[in-house]
Amino acid sequence: MQEHAKFKQQVKAIYRLMAGLFGLFIVAAIGILLLVSNPDWTRKKATEVESEYVAIPEVDDFDKIENGIHVRTGLIEADGLMTVVNNCTNCHSAKLVTQNRMNAERWIATIKWMQETQNLWDLGKNEEIIVNYLVTNYPAKKKGRREVLSNIEWYDLED
Amino acid sequence: MKRRNFVKRATLGSMASVIGADIVFGSVLPEGYKPLALQDPDPFKMFNKDTGMEVLNDKPWNIEAKAHLLDDKITPNKFMFIRNNGLIPENIDADKWTLEFDGESVAQKKTYTLAELKSKFPQYTYELTLECGGNGRSEFDPPAKGNQWTIGAVSCASWTGIRLKDVLEDVGIKDDAVYIGYHAADVHLSRDPGKEPISRGAPMAKALQEETLLAFKMNNEDIPIAHGYPLRLVAGGWPASVSGKWINRISIRNKVHDGTKMTGTAYRVPCNPVAPGEKVKDEDMCIIESMPVKSLITYPKSGAMINEGEKLDIRGHAWAGELEVERMEYSIDFGSTWQSCPIEKPSNRLAWQHFSASIDFPKKGYYEIWARATDSRGASQPMLLPGWNPKGYLNNACHRIAIKVT
Known part of the structure; x- marks a missing residue:
């Protein structure tokens, strides 16, 4: 009984290792595929992230x-x-x-x-x-003793 | 949109003034980038002001209301004008705030903590009208130097605090006391620590009035920072510059206080009337005390169109400095005829008073409603600009709104 259990454990360990390796292989394969189909994939992503934080300074723009x-x-x-x-x-x-x-x-x-x-x-x-x-x-404007009302924004008065 | 642009245009200088330090390498800051300390320099958010308020100046901050925004009987913070002479103090610690009394005429120097002031003296609440001495300056011709206030540098909030009079009695003042002068924590625009942006005050008679408060609450909450948190003077009915903000020292003087903006031409008008544009010597200028009688139509907003045959309800406030408004009138025919309308009693001395009327118009067309208040001594608001003065103070000309009956 004890030996049977030990064997079962070993099989499980090998299974886990295989599954892990397979997973890694899949990830690597997707990565390679993406890189082949779109070589700018990684770089583009990096600049996108950067652009959220940094505006390219143009010293001339200050004035x-x-x-x-x-x-x-x-x-x-x-x-x-x-x-x-x-x-x-x-x-x-x-x-x-x-x-x-x-x-x-x-x-x-x-x-x-x-x-x-x-x-x-x-x-x-x-x-x-x-x-x-x-x-x-910015020359002085003549205003007289009282100016006319100007820039009136007309609106319908609701009750 | 205009406001957004303005915020964008805020200079590095004003950023520095808000942050409280110079921005090193400021000249290479990318355009459109705001330093972390200023991620949101929108003054309306920063000071909790309504976006209908008008920013006249961003360094120092000066913001005014419009007539229709002042419709509330008690002005809420969002519609209260901001007038600053210097930079708003930073890192205010109310727990460590003290108020010192000194000067030639103090019996003995004395310092109170804010907590002591709050616990030791009885507290009072008054509605008090505060109007900037330069409210209405923009209308003077020739133009007067300074922030070009139109009509919105006035408010009447509910202020809670202790009577300055009670504290002065506790401190002890000598018989030769003439004036009090305040000192405060705000910072001079040049950042020169040896200079005070403003240090004004009032004669003893005003200082000892029951309504003259050392206030720590506005509309039942802590005073907003821009309005003087944690402690300010409130002397209703006088130019609002008498009501010092962020005060930490009061000098009891044996002469008229000679602090910044007490002398020269500041908050002074010619002792004798002058012709528009006339030069006036400093010694011929007299300190403004009580503000003159004035009123505002706060409803409806100017530009209202109504149908022929409809009545128009109007309302607003009137105030008269140290005095009370006794009569209120309006005209729809440019002053040819005046109709009286009811004016309420003030809720306490120095509070603004409310008026209302219901108006019939004889026919279609363009009208202006002019409002005119008269004080308890019989002085009324002029329809034209009052006496010209070099700094453009005390414009109490009638307020008017435009109406169309269609």
Whole structure:
């Protein structure tokens, strides 16, 4: 009885080994077949995975201009743009610049105020470039004592 | 869509300001890639604001509401304007938060923990109107420098806290006390630790009012970070800049507080009226105290079209700084005739008041509904812009909405 059981165990072990080898063979065969039919199979998969995490950096795009607008800041592309970007958007948003519409005298006074109280550096020759850019591209609009209502979005009022 | 673009356009600088550190190698960051700390820099999500709110500035963050968003009697956070002078403080630990009292006129320097303040003094809840001094600035001509607020820099939330007056009594103040000045944890835009973005305050009379709170709850919850968590001043009816956020020190001064944005032209208007565009010397500028009488039509949203023969129900709020609104009127004929409408009493002093009306239109056509409030001293809102001032404060001109009867 004991010997019979031992024999049964040995048969089982051999069977398991054969089954394992067969499985490995099948996997290898599928792999080879795939590689033969589509040599880029492994590489393609690898790049697909990568593309989820990495955008290919294009340094030029950082100051991309689209439809005449400097995308990163929203400023209009014109003479002096990068001088304005480099001197006026470090501490505050460009939105603070474009919201405001002033003449040269008041921009100069504003620059002086920023230098006296907000740690703005000496702009040297750039001051003229910046002020010219601002008064040319963001001129003051006449509003009078009360503007008409504009940009009204009409809609049917439901009860 | 515009908002998305704007978020995309957010500069590295503003990313750095939110993260709280400069982004090293920022210039080689791939376009469209957001640093981990900022995976979602959408300000509407970041501050839990309604996407109908208008971002005026992203560094520092300044966001305003629109009239129809302010329809609630008590303004919820999602519709509350954000006004910042500096960068929102980071790593706030409420458990370690302290409030120090110092200054020339303090009997003795004293420091309280936030927990002590909450447990030692009785708590009060008030609905308090906070309006930015520059609300309405965008309408001035010649234009005034600063964030171009239209009408949405106003709110009336329910604030819970302790009376500043109770704490000042506990601290002890000398007879020569003139003003209190707050100091806070926000960071100057230049990141210069020696500079405060804003340090304003109020005369003792305002500081000692029952409704002037050291608040730690807004609408019954912890104050949202952008609105001053864990501790702020709330001084209703005065320019909202008096209601300092994230405050950690109060100086009791023997003179008018001279902190940042107390001096020069900040939160000041000409002591005597000037012509539009006129230059005004600093010494001729006076500090704004109570805000003027004003109102907003919050329903319907401007642009409503109704059928001929239908009545139009309107409603809104009115407020008058330190005073109360006594009369409310509207006009559908550009001020030729005015109709009175009911105005509710405020739920407490310095809370905004609610009005409503039901309007008949005589015939088809384009109309504007103009609203005009009058305060308890008889002052009304002007239909045109009020007196020009160099910084564009205190525009309380009548609000109006456009209506078509078809």
